[in-house]
Amino acid sequence: MNSHTNGVFRASVAGKCTSSCVGGIGRLLRRAPPVGGMTDDHALYAVSPLDGRYSGRTDALAPYVSEAALMRARVEVEAEYVLALADLDAVPLELVGDERTALRDAYKTFDAADADLVKRIETEGALGHAATNHDVKAVEYFLREHAPARAHSWIHFGLTSEDVNNLAYRLLVDGAITAVLTPELxxxxxxxxxxxxxxxxxxxxxxxxxxxxxxTTFGKEMAVYAARLGRALARITDAVDGLTGKLAGASGTWAAHTAAFPDVDWRSFAARFVDSLGLAYAEPTTQVNPCDDLTAVFDAVAGANGVLEDLAVDAWLYVSQRYLGQDAADGETGSSTMPHKVNPIDFENAEGNLAKANSDLGFLGDSLTTSRLQRDLSDSTVKRNIGAAFAHCLLAYRKLGDGLDAVTPNEAVLREDLRANPEVIGEAVQTILRREGHDDAYERVKALTRGERVSLDDFKELFASLDIDADTRDELLALTPERYVGVAADIARDA
Incomplete structure (x- = not known):
């Protein structure tokens, strides 16, 4: 550290730093070494909060949205493709039991060491191969280690990278939603x-x-959200069931395959293969599988998120009105300056993450459905952000669940608020009077209540002035805000 920098540092510590020394401090901070004992892979050094602060809440998605998960899915597609080729009579490749098992084990037992090897093949070179600088080619070379030499030329035979990638991503999206997000919802x-x-x-x-x-009743309001979320779940299931797969070569024409084996019905082969992976077959396509199916999934998830964001906001408002009481965790700080506070932080966190998730899902849908001519590679980096969108979803779902677990309706406050607003029975009053033939019923009640604070006694005076029979007057006198809930309870119990 030179004398000028030392001087700047001392001046700043003494509180005497002027604007001229700010740049020096900035340079100092940028050159600061890691905190003692910490390494660059420590969670506190993560660029994204999903892998840092919130990693414990999002790690359930790692088997489906991580880079290693993508590698494993690619290995699965490549291995199963070779096995499918070997089953074609026209292809001079026979794979026996142990060889088939070894190919499937390549993805079934895929672990961190395998992922590291694939990455080294791509970036550094390994196993006698120079660095591929191509992630799918690295998978091809990796799989050769699990296949007999006579099968090497058939790995990735006639395929373009998108044939592998589109299938791999959809397998992962299916898994992430089916195994992680849907159970949370x-x-x-x-x-x-x-x-x-x-x-x-x-x-x-x-x-x-x-x-x-x-x-209304609190239960009926929750029933509305339960029903909305149930319908959203059905849309998600339908969208996932509609995921498609493409396997048709570099321009979607099976040109290379047909050139090599013109007598094989490659379209039927592709349809069978894609179906064997649990996906619907997409045809026709360009080099890419149009991502309309993925967009439908993203839209469906965003729809569920919209329901939950609405719930989070309402729950926040119920807390602010004291309709909901919150459990206070021992030792937890609600406010750094106001000791009495118990903040609805789980609902706030959920709201923020749902908004972020839907922003990301909207971007993904807009971006992935467009591709220049046959293909451009902008989708490659964009698809790697599917995991981040899903992670914000998962984080929000878990935070919202925490918030719901910590609240209880405050019956005393709810009833007090009802009694403080007797004007709400005005709707019932004017409707009953309409039934009895009073064509000025709405206007009479409006004159009494609109913009005014009224009491039940004010209503009694109105009833006394009306030309109505005794039964109708008794019916009106029996009205109270607490009893004026229609069939809300039945709706709630039917949830």
Whole structure:
């Protein structure tokens, strides 16, 4: 460190640094070594919070959205393709039991050491191969280590990288949603159903346009979210079931395959192969598999996220109104300056991550459905961000679940708020009076209540002035905000 830098540092510590020394401090910070004892792979050094602060909540996705997962899926596609070729009578390749097992073991037992080897083949060179600087070619060379020499020329035979990649990504997207995201969403739906059943009869003031409105029950409001999320789950399932796979060569014409084996029905072969992977066969295509199917998946997930973002915001508002009470964890700090606070941080975190997830999912859908002419490679880097979008989803689902687990409806506050807003029975009053033939019913109630604070006694005075029979007057006098909930409880119990 030269004398000038030392001087700048001392001046800043003494509180005497002027604007002229700010650049020097910036250079110091940029050159700062890692904190003692920490290495670059420490979570606190992660560029993304998904792999740093929140890694413990997103690691369930690693088997489906990590770089190693993509490698493994590519190995699976390449291995199964060679095995499918060997089953064709026209192809002079026979693979016996142990050889078939070895090829499948290449992906079934794929581990961190294998992923590291694939990466070294790509970036440094290994196993006698120079660095490929091509991730799919590195997988091809890796798979040769698990196949007899006579099979080497048939690995990746006639394929373009997109034939492998489009299948691999869809296998991973299917797995990530089916094994990780969907169970989390079902858990949230089940939580909402439990709320609906447990609080089916608990009356609550509704608010439309933010103003007191016809009462409901807390359970019925949760039933609405449970139903919405259930429909969103169905859309996700349908979209995942609609994932497609392409296997048709460099321009989608099977040109190389047909040149080598003109008598083979390659279109039928491809359809059978793609189906064997659990995907629907896509034809016709260019070099790429058009990503309309992936966009449908992203849209469906974004739809579920929209429901949950709405829920997170409403839950936050219920907390702010004291309709929901929160459990306070021992030792937890709600505010760095206000000791009394228990902040709805899980709902806030969920809201932020759902918004981020949907921004990413929208970008993915917009980007991946376009490709210049036969293909450009902008999709390669974009698809690597599918995992980040899904991770924000997962983080949000788990945070929202934590928030729901920590809240309980505050019955006393709910009933107090209802009693403080008796004007909400005005709708019932004017509707009953309409039934009895009073064509000015709406106007009479409006004159009493619009923009005014009224009491049940004010309504009693109105009822006394009306030309109605005794039964109707008794019916009106029996109205209270707490009892004016229609069939809300039945709706909640049917959730």
């Amino acid at each position: 079902r858990g949230l739906r089940d939580d909402l159903v439990s709320f609906a059943h447990d609080y089916a009869d608990l009356p609550m003031l509704a608010r439309t346009h933010g103003q007191p409105a016809t009462p």
